[in-house]
Amino acid sequence: MSIRAVDELVKEFKKMPGIGLKTAQRLSFYILRISEQEADKLARAIMQVKEKVRYCSICGNITESDPCQICTDSRRDSQTICVVEEPKDILVIEKTGEYRGTYHVLMGAISPLDGIGPENLKIDSLIERVKSKGVKEVILATNPNAEGEATATYLSRLLKPLGIKVYRIARGLPVGSELEYADEVTVTKALEGKLEM
């Protein structure tokens, strides 16, 4: 038994990250079970995101209005830029409520193995912003993995000659974790970044 419409939906769900065949089938049977109204809401929500959501022309964040809420917020410190790899990283930092500067999204990280070089990232526009907007401080919040570290090192070499402060987010032990289970590189970084009490 094979129903084309169901097979088609399973195929589409399977394209999503972290969704295998079994999960795609489970989700398809969920769609079969719900009302047409509910299915319509989901389909509409998908299309609305594509229709309404744009990238901010200043920072590259996702937004419904350009420039984005953060770039147009006069209470935010536009002289400080936090550089992240993806728009979703902004969500994580915003959730802390601790950061009052602006952002810049690179849209990835340098990864020679995946054929991604500096020319594929939004680096020119970052340098342009720093030069023309009186930016005083850049915090590099790329991921603490090989690609993110390489990207941070690369950016720091470009930014420091511009006479601004360049920071890297601290790498150390996650709060609530145990020393016993931490890897050596993390512990090394935690020791290097020790703070006086």
Add this chain to the structure above:
Amino acid sequence: MSIRAVDELVKEFKKMPGIGLKTAQRLSFYILRISEQEADKLARAIMQVKEKVRYCSICGNITESDPCQICTDSRRDSQTICVVEEPKDILVIEKTGEYRGTYHVLMGAISPLDGIGPENLKIDSLIERVKSKGVKEVILATNPNAEGEATATYLSRLLKPLGIKVYRIARGLPVGSELEYADEVTVTKALEGKLEM
């Protein structure tokens, strides 16, 4: 930062079974990343399933044409009915390629705790089929858990007085598990080892 269209999509994804907040956000960012054409394919596939897929008026299986492919297939043995809880269970049995009879979907199992009694299941139509269509054999393939066993016992008491053979799939399936997650070989063994009730 909160973007209404994205929040809306996260909310819709979160309604799906086994999808939590983090996964819903990951899926939403996937939608943001793909092209409008690809998003449209997904949204369409969802609506197509709702528009095209119906339940077979004979067996209750999902189908694009009524009666379904299995019920209209003359090579299938219509004197043998395999009773399952959900349409997705048919997929699992069909994948073994070992079964040549027809099906009957109950649309659930007896579960007093969830307020589901025999009157909420497609039992009348099963009895009607058995009585009027010269059915000689019924294989009860409800799940090997408490609800499925109770349902099988209930059905067996109704069916045996009709003078037909009533079988229960073998407990080659791990007790407490669900048919949906069983592998093909196990399901094949379960069919081969069916026991008269």
